[in-house]
Amino acid sequence: MSGVSLQKVNKIYGSGADSVHAVQDLDLEVSDGEFVALLGPSGCGKTSTLRMIVGLESITSGQILFGDRDISHLDPQDRNVAMAFETYALYPNFTVADNLSFPLEVLGLPAELQRKKTDEIAELLRITDILQAYPPELSGGQQQRVSLGRALIREPSVFILDEVMSHLDAHLKFSMLFDLKRLHRELRRTMIYVTHDQVEALALADRVAVMSNARMQQVGDRNTLYNRPANVFVADFIGEPPTNFFRAEVAYHDHDTIISVMDSDLTLQPGTAAATSLRESQRKEVIAGIRPQNLGFAETAHFLTADVEISEYLGERSMLTVVNGTTRFQAIAPPDLRVNPGTSVRLYYEPLNVMLFDPETETLIA
């Protein structure tokens, strides 16, 4: 067992004018036994990163350490890392038991020991009852478990899961998420989960590393990413429905700092810390963000007024799309709310939940 440390890792494909900088100065520390999700949209460089950790791709510059062992240039089989893929990649003409024990067979372990380990892992994944079945007879979720089991049986020091759930139905996905989380709790092994789905990432991981444009944007737990996103990208990518963003002008009065949203008559009251920081910098323009979850009907001192355009009933909640001037934004409402399009509503918020970003660099203003 060991942690994983990526230090200034770069990956450049090709050379000269056609070269692609797929991963740029990436730093990431995963401590021993931690569960970290590597999250980003497709093409952000997360797959290249994972392939470098596994050893399927060479590193252009930088270092990767497992514990304090530099594995940057080792062959994949010398790294003691296991990987479960998006596609199940099981051998259809082997039984589940044979599929599981195959990596041990390759290592030349005695049959007795193979059997013992297979039983252990099957118990852990709750697939003991299907050990004699063949993969085509299994459901998607079961195949996924067998595939996980085969990766785990070698007892790797680092375990990587690549988009393992993107093929599963929503219901199945949720139960698999819980299973995987239980599994990690029992194994306490270093796990890196690669995904483009923020729900999976937040649900599973102790910490989430958000990548975009070949760079690491932010690493943090759910509350950090939600409440203190490093930049507009993170604020937009994390959270569903996505954050409402407003281009806004700042006016400084004697005591108040007022943010007026362009193309509307909306004003926002920033939190005290943000207001102080704004005053110090005296900036004239900001990008303001507020999450739909943080706009509601519970009365507070501050609200936005807008006309309802779409009211969607979603069962557990409702979602409102509202408009003021040409500015359109969304709010989450209780499911029993019934409003007709065209109705004017007040949406209340706490100043603390107003996020402010620099309009040029798009980074969070403290």
Added chain:
Amino acid sequence: MAHLEVEGICKGWEFPVIDELSFAVEEGEFFVVLGPSGIGKTTTLRLISGLETPDAGRILIGGTDQTRLPPYRRRIAMTFESYALYPHLSVYENIASPLRARRLPANERDKRVKDVAELLRIAHLLDRRPGEVSGGQKQRTALGRTLVADPEVFLLDEPISHLDAKIRHELRTQFHTLEDLRKVATVYVTHDYAEALSLGDRIGVMGTRGRLEQVGNPRDLFERPANLKVAEHLGQPTINVIPSRIRRDNNGLFLDSETGDLRLKLSGESEAALAGYSKDHVIAGLRPQYIRPIDEAADGMELLSAEVDVYEPLGTNGIMMANLGSMSLTALTDPEKHYETGQKVQIAVDVSGLHLFDADSQVRLTGIT
């Protein structure tokens, strides 16, 4: 008169995919067929469109029987799950295809294609090929091809379920604003209950062999599911299913879980539902949002002690699997809180959200017999 009528259609003799399916969609109505994958939803659309012929039953569009009409003689527009765009033609030509098939004059064709592209925000992509645009843009192109056709019936097959969450969200909102869809009859197929609730004027929940378990408006379906299957299909996380016994004593009516770990005093509503029900056993369904971990008990609130099994903090809620003795319950929490496995928590159960189903038939108990 309904605009689209499906009357007792069957497909497949030995292993019926669709067995006597009937429903009607009014003019201007948005009808959603909701069900898990592989249940026959797509087959239903293919039967309506004429790509397949039913073995029995009739399909009426605008009052005329079109069961035997080939697809190109029907005025039906359909999107495919795979988009089915013509890869060798530009986005413009893809959208223009139905108009070219009808030999519309060039200037009118041009105007309509551009209007639709503008509406769907793909006007800047008209010269590209489908291979050169993103998934969301492909779906918009496919949608454009159906919208431009000015059909009598729209059939939409999982139009947004394969897109990323963000684009899915955006397109779902757009479906609300596309007025063309609200003018004729639309049948929309999905496996995502939130999509169904959001978009449908009425929803049909499809079970095996194309059987409609329940047809109703979104609130009906979610708040008064006709049977356990419907209750389980709608809602994320899935509703807690608690096989229970009914106990009556001097203090009132009680619900005891079979495991003995959960005892709830039933409210008036549940009492009414149980009127005329003679069995001891009942299946209780309780959605996770009615089960919450509580820090401080309010007056008269009954709290239960539980232990956290797994906890997942998501965006709007956290989801907690908690063990109550030998029973496992899913509860919703404030996502900002953090819970560790093994942590002891107090849980409040709101019995007003309880659904009761017949222990054998799993049909909702309404108290009316």
Added chain:
Amino acid sequence: MNHATGAMTAGGTERTQDAWRHVRYLFLAFLGLWIVFTVFPLYFMTITAFKSAAEANLTVPTFWPQEWQPRNFIGVFDERTNFNALVDSFVIASANTALSLFLGSLAGYAFARFPRQAGGENLAFWILSNRMFPPVAILVPMFFLFDNTPWGTDSHLSLIILYLVFNLPLATWLMMVFFRDAPVEIEEAAYLDGWTPLRAFFKVTLPLVIPGMISVAMLCWIFAWNEYLFANLFVGTAVRTYTIVIPTFTHGSQTLWNFQMAFSLLALIPPVTLFILLRRYMVRGLSLGVVKG
């Protein structure tokens, strides 16, 4: 301790890299040998075409012409009918290709879209298997068969039809594969757009398989262009293909290697030109680029 581990790791990496280097050299050597093997005949053919008859017949061959004689390329046409032979071959190959493609596409489409009505996978495979038996086995029967047709054996038509025996199974099978890869939903979408099946076929399905058709056309054309065995027996008076002209470059008991090679080189030009022009489509056809969702 840490230091020692580091050194060992570095050593291990170097060893692996060394091993890889050796494999690379071995691979390059093999590649070089392969190039010699394939390019040398072409090279020898080319230089022989420029040699004098005497030099081409030397017992110890020269690897560079002592004296360049480009006049060979004109000399081969001293016999006027030799040029006609190239024309005959071209007509036969092109007509056969067109016929193979037309019939093969129709049959292939039927097998791809209506497998049950068209006789199923077995029939399709049986058609392909026609391509597998040795042609020489039917050489004589075919001769008598065609001898009894109104146009006889010594005609364009006889070879155009005869070559269908070999090209049609190939065209049918490959077109079936290409049509099968063209998603049926795209055709269905066209029906729903209001296109009748025939119009949908030409608007949507056919364009999708054109890269495939071009590769099939290439394969058929090259086979028909190069065929010798049947041509040698069937034609020779009214019609002559270029393949049966090549052995005729003799002078008494002596073979005119320089003429033979010059003529062969000229006969190489049409297929090579076609190949270069259509290479782009061939690659696309063989990995049929259909858009995925």
